[in-house]
Amino acid sequence: METLTTEILVIGGGPGGTPLAMATASAGRQVVLVEAGSGLGGTCLFHGCVPSKIFREAAFFKYRAEKSATLGIQDLSGKVKLDWNAVLKRKESILSARSTAALANGNKISSLKIRFGTARFLNAQKAIVEGPQGSIKIEFEKAVIATGSVSRKLDVPGAQLSGVLTSEQLIATDHIPRSIVVIGGGPIGVELGQMFSMMGSRVSILEALPELLASVDQKLSSRLKILMEREGITVRTGVQIERIEEHQGLKRVFYSEAGKECFEEAEVVLTVVGRSPQVDSLGLENTQVRYASRGIEVDESLRTAEKNIWAVGDVTGQPMFAHWATAQAQALASAFLGRPTTFPRKELNSAVIFSHPEIGIVGLTEDAARKQGLDVGVAEYNYAVDARAQIADEPEGLLRIVYRRDDLTVIGVHALVEGAADLMGEAALAVSTKVKLSDLARTIHPHPTLTESFGVNALGALRTLT
Ligand SMILES: Cc1cc2nc3c(=O)[nH]c(=O)nc-3n(C[C@H](O)[C@H](O)[C@H](O)COP(=O)(O)OP(=O)(O)OC[C@H]3O[C@@H](n4cnc5c(N)ncnc54)[C@H](O)[C@@H]3O)c2cc1C
Numbered sequence: 001m002e003t004l005t006t007e008i009l010v011i012g013g014g015p016g017g018t019p020l021a022m023a024t025a026s027a028g029r030q031v032v033l034v035e036a037g038s039g040l041g042g043t044c045l046f047h048g049c050v051p052s053k054i055f056r057e058a059a060f061f062k063y064r065a066e067k068s069a070t071l072g073i074q075d076l077s078g079k080v081k082l083d084w085n086a087v088l089k090r091k092e093s094i095l096s097a098r099s100t101a102a103l104a105n106g107n108k109i110s111s112l113k114i115r116f117g118t119a120r121f122l123n124a125q126k127a128i129v130e131g132p133q134g135s136i137k138i139e140f141e142k143a144v145i146a147t148g149s150v151s152r153k154l155d156v157p158g159a160q161l162s163g164v165l166t167s168e169q170l171i172a173t174d175h176i177p178r179s180i181v182v183i184g185g186g187p188i189g190v191e192l193g194q195m196f197s198m199m200g201s202r203v204s205i206l207e208a209l210p211e212l213l214a215s216v217d218q219k220l221s222s223r224l225k226i227l228m229e230r231e232g233i234t235v236r237t238g239v240q241i242e243r244i245e246e247h248q249g250l251k252r253v254f255y256s257e258a259g260k261e262c263f264e265e266a267e268v269v270l271t272v273v274g275r276s277p278q279v280d281s282l283g284l285e286n287t288q289v290r291y292a293s294r295g296i297e298v299d300e301s302l303r304t305a306e307k308n309i310w311a312v313g314d315v316t317g318q319p320m321f322a323h324w325a326t327a328q329a330q331a332l333a334s335a336f337l338g339r340p341t342t343f344p345r346k347e348l349n350s351a352v353i354f355s356h357p358e359i360g361i362v363g364l365t366e367d368a369a370r371k372q373g374l375d376v377g378v379a380e381y382n383y384a385v386d387a388r389a390q391i392a393d394e395p396e397g398l399l400r401i402v403y404r405r406d407d408l409t410v411i412g413v414h415a416l417v418e419g420a421a422d423l424m425g426e427a428a429l430a431v432s433t434k435v436k437l438s439d440l441a442r443t444i445h446p447h448p449t450l451t452e453s454f455g456v457n458a459l460g461a462l463r464t465l466t
Contacts, residue, residue, distance in 0.1 A: 001134065001135050001136065001137055002133075002134070002135075002136040002137070003136070003137045003138075003139070004032055004113060004115075004136060004137070004138045004139070005030075005138075005139045005140075006030045006031060006032045006113070006138060006139070006140050006141075007029050007030045007031065007140070007141045007142065008021075008024055008029055008030070008031045008032070008140065008141070008142050008143070008144065008336065009031075009032050009034070009119075009127060009138055009140035009142070009143040009144070010031060010032070010033045010034070010143075010144045010146060011034050011119045011127070011143065011144065011145050011146060011147055011282070012034075012035065012036075012042065012145065012146035012147040012148055012278075012313070012315075013033055013034075013035030013037070013039075013040040013041070013042060013102075013114075013146075014041065014042020014043060014044055014045075014146060014148050014313060014314075014322075014325065015042055015044045015313065015322040015323070015325045015326045015329075016042070016146035016148070016312040016313030016314070016315075016325035016326065016328065016329045017033060017035070017042070017144065017146030017312070017313070017329070018033065018040050018041075018042070018102060018106070018329075019326050019329045019330060019333070020144055020146065020312060020329035020330070020332055020333050021033035021106070021112060021114075022105065022106060022109060022112065023329070023330060023333035023334075023337075024333050024336050024337065025109045025111045025112035026109055027333075027337050028111055029111060029336065029337070030111050031111060031112050031113070032112075032113045032114075032115060032138055032140070033106065033112060033113070033114045033115070034114075034115050034116075034117060034118075034119040034127075034129050034138075035114070035115075035116055036116075036117065036118040036119075036147075037116070038116065039096075039099035039100075039102075039103065040099055040102040040103050040106065040114070041095070041098060041099045041102060042148055042322075043148050043149070043168075043314070044322040045095060045098055045099060046095060046099075047167065047168040047171055047172075048167075048171075048322070049322050050094065050095065050098065051091050051095065051171050052167075052171060052188075052191060052192065052195070052354070053354060054087070054090060054091045054094060055087065055091070055171075055195050055196075055199070056191065056195045056354050058082060058087045058090075058199070059082075059194075059195040059196070059198035059199045060195075060198065060356065062080055062082050062198060062199060063198045063356070065080040066080050067393070070393050071393060082176070082199055082200065084174075084175060084176050088174075115129055115131065115133075115136055116131050116132060116133075117129040117130050117131020117132065117133070117135075117136065118130050118131065118281060119138070119282070120281060120282060120283035121143070121282060121283035121284065121286045121287050121289075122283065122286055123286050123287065124143075124286075124287045124288065124306050124308060124309060125139060125140060125141075125308075126138065126139050126140075127140065127143065127283070140308075141308060142308050142309070142310070142336070143308065143309045143310070144309070144310045144311065144312060144332065145282065145289070145296060145304070145309065145310070145311040145312075145315055146311070146312050146313050146315065146325070146329070147277075147278040147279070147282060147315050148277075148278050148313060148314045148315055148325075149275035149276055149277050149278055149314035149315065149320055150275065150276055150278050151166035151167060151168060151271070151272070151275060151276075152273050152274040152275055152276045153271075154183060154241070154271040154273050156241050156242065156243050156244065157243040157244070158243045158244030158245055158251075159244060159271065161244055161246060161251060161269075163251050163267065163268050163269065164244055164251060164268070164269045164271060165268055165269065165270050165271070166270075166271060166272075167188050167192060167270065167272055170192060170196075170268070170270050173268075176196065176199050176200055176201055177196070177201050177266070177267045177268045178201060178202065178266075178267050179201055179202040179203070179250075179265075179266035179267050179268075180193065180196055180201050180202075180203050180204075180266050180267070180268050180269070180270055181203075181204050181205075181206065181251065181253045181264045181265070181266040181268075181269045181270070182203060182204065182205045182206065182269075182270045182272065183206050183241055183253065183269060183270065183271045183272065183273060184205075184206075184207065184270075184271065184272035184273045184274070185205050185206070185207030185209070185212040185213065185235070185237065186207075186213065186214070186272060186274070187213065187351075187353045188272045189205060189207070189270070189272040190205070190212060190213060190224070190228075190353060190355050191353060191354050191355060192270060192272070193205050193228075193233060193270070194228060194231075194233065194355050194356055195354075195356075197228075197231060197232065197233050198231075198356065202232070202266070203232075203233045203234070204233070204234035204235075204236070204264040204266065205228075205233060205234070205235045205236070206236050206239050206241060206253065206255055206264065207235070207236070207237045207238075207239065208238070208239060208240060208241070209237065209238070210237055210238045211225075211237055212224065212225050212235065212237060213353065213359070215361075215365075216353070216359055216361060216365070216414070217361075217365045217366065217367075217400055217414040218365075218367065219398060219400065220359055220398060220400070220414055220415075220416040221359075223396075223397075223398060223416055224355055224357070224359065224416060225237075227356075227357070227396055228355075234264065236255070236257060236262075236264075238257065238258075239255040239256065239257045239262075240255055240256045240257075241253065241254075241255050242254040242255055242256060242261065244269060247265060249267075250265045250266060250267060251265060251266060251267070251268065251269045252264075252265040253265070253266075253269055275314065275320055276293065277291065277293075277294070277295040277296060277314065277315045277316070277317065278314070278315055279291050279296065279315065284296075287304075287306045287309060288304075288305045288306040289304040289305055289306045289309055289311075290304065290305045294317040294318070295311075295314075295315055295316045295317025295318075296311040296315050296316050296317075298310065298311050298316050300343055301332075301335060301341075301343055302316070302328060302331075302332050302343065310332055312325055312328040312329045312332055313325030313328060313329070316328075319346060319349050319351065321349070321351055323350070324344065324349055327344040327349075328343070328344055331343045331344060347363060347364060348362075348363065348428070348431060348432045349362075350362040350424045350427065350428040351424075352420065352421040352424055354421065356418065357394060357396055357397050357416055357417050357418040357419075357420065358415075358416075358417065358418055358419065358420040358421045359414075359415070359416050359420055360413070360414070360415045360420035360421060360423050360424040360427060361413075361414055361424075362412065362413045362414075362424055362427040362428045362430075362431045363402065363410075363411050363412035363413060363427075363431040364376075364402055364411050364412040365402065365412055365414060366378050366400065366402050366412070368412075369402055369411060369412065374404060374411070375404065375405045375406065376402050376403060376404055376405060376411070377402075377403055377405050377461065377465075378400050378401065378402050378403075379400070379401040379403065379437065379457045379458060379460065379461030380398065380399070380400050380401075380457070381398070381399040381401075381453050381456060381457035381460070382397075382398060383395055383396065383397035383398065383399065383417045383450075383453065384396075384397075386417075386450065386452070386453055387447065387448035387452070388419070388448045388449050388450045388452070389417060389418075389419075389450065391448060392418065392419070394417065394418035394419070396416075396417075396418075397415070397416045397417030397418070397420075398415070398416050398417075399413075399414070399415045399416075399417070399453050399454075399457055400412075400413075400414045400415075401413055401414075401437070401440070401454070401457055401458065401461070402414070403436075403437055403461070407436065408436045408437045408438065408462075408465075409434050409435070409436055410430050410431055410434075410435050410436065410437065410440065410458075411431060412431065413427035413430065413431060413454075415427070415453075417450060417453075419450045420450075422450075423450055423451060423453075423454075426451060426454060427454070430454075437458040437461055437462055438458070438462060440454050440455055440457075440458035441455055441458040441459040441462055442455075443455055
């Protein structure tokens with residue numbers, strides 16, 4: 001059996017574990033990175049962010065091509081068709097290039113050892129890895145758990161039927177289903193539901209809460225719901241899922257809505273009802289690490305209840321985003337290297353939901369700010385009047401900038417517009433550096449771009465305040 005002794009053991013090679021291992025090893029620390037899968041990249045690369053956005057890109061191009069007449073382009077070839085095998089091939093080639101590059105970068109760092117296999121703690125100083133090359137015993141000074149999350153199981157009769165899929169399984173599908181019932185109207189359900197609808201599936205979304213996308217500014221989520229329904233997606237909110245049954249080759253999802261039993265049926269059912277921290281088989285019972293269903297408990301410097309074990313990313317619970325896992329990892333690496341460190345704060349996190357139009361989120365919503373007792377105003381801008389949105393023929397959307405009334409500091413930016421994803425960098429900088437409405441108004445934004453909406457909106461709000 002191979003035995004390794006190391007300063008830092010990192011378990012999990014996703015957007016949390018990989019940058020942490022590379023940053024600490026690049027600075028000369030002895031690091032072992034263990035990954036249970038066959039490549040580096042984690043859920044984000046193999047089953048999440050990257051493949052789903054490759055599909056979204058194809059779906060959006062198809063949608064744009066079908067709409068091209070509005071831009072003055074005649075489609076002489078007839079109906080636009082999406083070649084699913086070509087999309088899958090493109091996905092495989094991007095995934096393989098990215099994981100190969102990550103492994104090559106890791107292998108260049110002499111003090112980093114990468115091993116494939118499943119790690120389990122024997123105690124707070126020792127772990128065992130079972131992998132394709134046999135068992136490896138690892139003795140460590142510090143360990144970081146970055147094992148991510150897995151799809152939460154839907155607990156209703158029929159959830160085990162074949163054709164009832166998790167997001168991982170739908171992303172691996174070998175064909176575009178004719179119809180899909182999506183159970184769960186959170187970010188993953190909305191993204192996958194809408195992109196498969198654009199690719200030609202008939203889609204229904206069933207959500208237990210009264211609104212889609214519960215954590216999003218409600219004005220934006222309600223507007224998106226209307227747009228989705230206009231595109232032909234059935235959306236039912238405030239419903240309770242009862243059971244799933246086979247019916248003539250289709251799946252029937254029975255649910256109750258206002259006390260009445262209803263059903264939606266489709267070729268496949270996608271269940272996206274949240275994600276659970278991946279703690280199974282980690283041997284946490286052999287350590288003092290504490291965890292609950294929402295994730296491993298960590299303090300503000302990401303240390304668990306076991307003093308030489310830390311945790312980053314999805315395994316620590318919400319928010320579950322790749323950039324959040326990486327931000328935590330980079331902060332922890334900096335702390336391990338003895339550098340001055342500020343750990344990421346949830347209220348400064350940014351997020352994008354790749355719906356159509358996209359939703360970008362940074363900082364507090366109006367509701368969340370008011371719940372915290374803050375006296376806030378909201379500057380609102382309708383993209384129907386925006387030059388860039390009109391040029392792109394994507395004029396549906398709304399920008400809401402939340403600011404403190406006392407000193408006009410920007411504390412939240414929420415945008416629903418196609419292109420919102422690329423607006424969030426400026427928004428994140430604005431919120432994290434506490435800019436004022438006047439800073440946004442004074443900034444010279446290039447024309448015609450969507451970024452102008454920040455300046456125009458801030459200026460408009462300032463005019464109403466003076
Ligand atoms: C469909 C979908 C779409 C998404 N889209 C986005 C998006 O657009 N943007 C975004 O920011 N986020 C997105 N996410 C979320 C994102 O994928 C996660 O937040 C991110 O991957 C978390 O990183 P992590 O390093 O914490 O965990 P993971 O990426 O899950 O990595 C954990 C790794 O640990 C390994 N592991 C587990 N147990 C062990 C063990 N015992 N020993 C060794 N290795 C182990 C796993 O194999 C895995 O590779 C999406 C998720 C899904 C499911």
